[in-house]
Amino acid sequence: MFQIDFSAAKKPVIAGIDLGTTNSLVAFMDLTGPKVIAGAAGERLVPSIVSLTQDGEMLVGESARAALISHPERSVYSVKRLMGKGIADVGEDLSLFPFRIAEGSESVLRLSLGERTFTPPEISAYVLRQLKLNAEAHLGQPVTQAVITVPAYFNDAQRQATKDAGRIAGLDVLRLVNEPTAASLAYGLDKRKDGVVAVYDLGGGTFDISILRLKDGIFEVLATNGDTHLGGDDIDNRLIRIALEDIATEWGADLSGNGEAVQLLRRAVIAAKEQLSFVPAANIELEYRGRRYQRELKRELFENLIRDIVDRTLGPCRQCLMDAGLAPDQIDEVVMV
Template identity: 50%
Template sequence: SPSQIGAFVLSKMKETAESYLNTPVKNAVITVPAYFNDSQRQATKDAGQIAGLNVLRVINEPTAAALAYGMDRAEDKVIAVYDLGGGTFDISILEIQKGVFEVKSTNGDTFLGGEDFDNVLVNFLVQEFKREQGIDLTKDQMGMQRLKEAAEKAKIELSSSLQTDINLPYITMDSSGPKHMNMKLSRSKFESLVADLIKKTINPCQKALNDAEIKKSDIGEVLLVGGMTRMPRVQSTVLEIFGKQPYKS
């Protein structure tokens, strides 16, 4: 059942927490997407109990993000939580009044995340290697695994650097001997490759604003969640959507 599968994940998280804290962990607050219904929330709670946890609360992920940013201590305002993670994109509009959070609207794309950015870069590198060496790396399982790891590393590095090197010696071989990959990749080139993916976050944000019946000028803060929001082009897109700099704390 979904609860049993969830319990495996939570058991591992419990072990990790206990190892890090060097103390038993019994209580937990579990976060779920804001669009989860009551049965999905109950299944999540059941998963925690199967994993041996005393589930104190099940709260919305955007609410948890707002708490992490200290928004419960802020003045009354409307906030947007832009969450671009490894596999999904979620946008939530929350209203905070006297420390109480109300989710006004949610939207997103369950098939958009960091993995898609990695795949675009991998495909580009495969094509470049084929153009230079005449070899199709997709037929080499080990080579593709190394390439995927290198693509993710390059993506992360380009959030803080304007250029990175993708250097993979002995990535594959043919009848003439071993082949190496050595390419320079600029941030601007990567941004052009993934521009369409970033654009796919714009429409859900506009829908969330419409559903909440508020204008972008009503948004007091925009909070960023998820590894992909470290990418400068994502941050500038958020600025374009909401007309204000995302909150950094």
Template identity: 45%
Template sequence: MGKVIGGADDWSGGKTTGSTNPERTIAAVKRLIGRAYNSTDVQKDIANLSYKVVSGPGDQAYVRVNDKDYSPSEISAFILQKMKQTAEDYLGEEVTEAVITVPAYFNDSQRQATKDAGKIAGLDVLRIINEPTAAALAYGLDKKKEELIAVFDLGGGTFDISILEIGDGVFEVKSTNGDTHLGGEDFDIRIIDYLAEEFKKENGIDLRKDKMALQRLKEAAEKAKHELSSSTETDINLPFITADASGPKHLNMKLSRSKFEQLADDLVQRCLEPCKKALKDADVTINDIHDVILVGGMTRMPKIQKIVEQFFGKSPHKGVNPDEVVSVGAAIQGGVLKGDVKDVLLLDVTPAVSGN
């Protein structure tokens, strides 16, 4: 979700306001949180963001809207405030505490910045837990016998793989690996670049140089990506995307699933190396893995499911919703901390990652 900042301070669906307010609609801020402005990853991201990113205190990446600078923690706090309000409306009482999940491969700086976001939102953050661990909690709460599972978590901005031993209320993380700069947004960019290049070939105009056109391309790319999870082809139709001396221009193209898979093949392959490392670090083989849990919207992509099945030699577990499983696990952890859920022991690891 995005929030339009500056002017009316009400929440609005960022996806619907993005094309009319591209410079004031903030999305994908998780990729900036706790990161240095001059880091390679942030510099790479800036080219694909409709809003302005600047160097803030301590060279941290900040977001500039209407000449005011916001830290990614402050932007994230807007989202947490909305979540707090939603929970309070549903429960009919005040919510003051939270368990927040982060990618397993977040470093200390990113974890602290996430905790800061909770504080700004008026929440007492009881625990920051790793997303794959939360997913394992949701999957394995009722498991009695010991088993090894792999949690394959490919979300909007990050990728994690964790190997856990679970059974009889004990959840022990054996290893974790990942890429904090690999996720759905990267897949979107492949579609955006393809559409922009094809349009440029035909019309001599680069749509990526126009913030409003770029935002419409982004929305269309994400929609096409979602549709290609269940269809083999999708139509992308953007009327009046731009204009030149001869009049308005329209973008109308077809994109097949096979073309999308070709465009994103290297991103799909990038998921495999962390999987190999996680198995090696846990000192286990593929044959030792009892189940593979898929987490994150990108795992709906058929090609991702296929490579997971090929790599692990078994079909991924289908019993959990990849979009909800982490939230359910965070709620269970909240229950453990408040004494409502008994006999659960969580043995997690914080990966030794450096850099920003």
């Protein structure tokens, strides 16, 4: 005598992960399409921030964002800009990062948080592990496989560092998908009319431009270019440096070496930058140790201040057009990511 179990066995889920410089998210496919998985507090985006507490606990996401203010020297953000790089590749960035670089970081960076050191893939793995936990809690089953997006212009070392982060987090990375390709799928470009589309993706730390030809529901990548060291972080850092100069003049104090003050200022300039997408002017405000700094930033001035940063995206765009053998007027649509 035997018994057959007709209960539906759960199929393994392959997670789709957008591992971003600023924020990250995880999604899965069901019968109706892709679904972004929220965390316990309902948040769909997980800040790509990690912080080591005095007790040795590793905070990830929103809790780490709070610790970035109170314990900046034990916190890491924008680690994606450091993946697969040595100290010579990121020298300019280090001045505004709150953490220290450990000795022996010539070929592979090691970040000092308290008494411990971590490589960028190890830091990134904590973000991936949090996304994995969110997915498992939502789906009620283990998640061990993933597809992760990377900038199209990531080199071999940066791609390998991303795979290493996945492995450390307990994920079998089945494939790395170029972010413009993933964006094309997300926007449903494969379902639109035939034509040539440019996907312009200026993220927190990287820039990609890809040109795709769409025909009969299938898209072909004609050319890709970009800069893995160009993004919104550069705009934030520009505004922070300007504010620090103002404060030095007004207060007679140099706060550039004060991690807490710099991170408070970072939060303030990001808020002002985001407001300028909707209003013609915004204030950068800092209250610190009984003193107050305020500067109005008009959109026209903001655009002038960052013009050279935005202009740096044009070189890769021209090269991408050249590699695709196309003129600008042959692009039917531009998708801004």
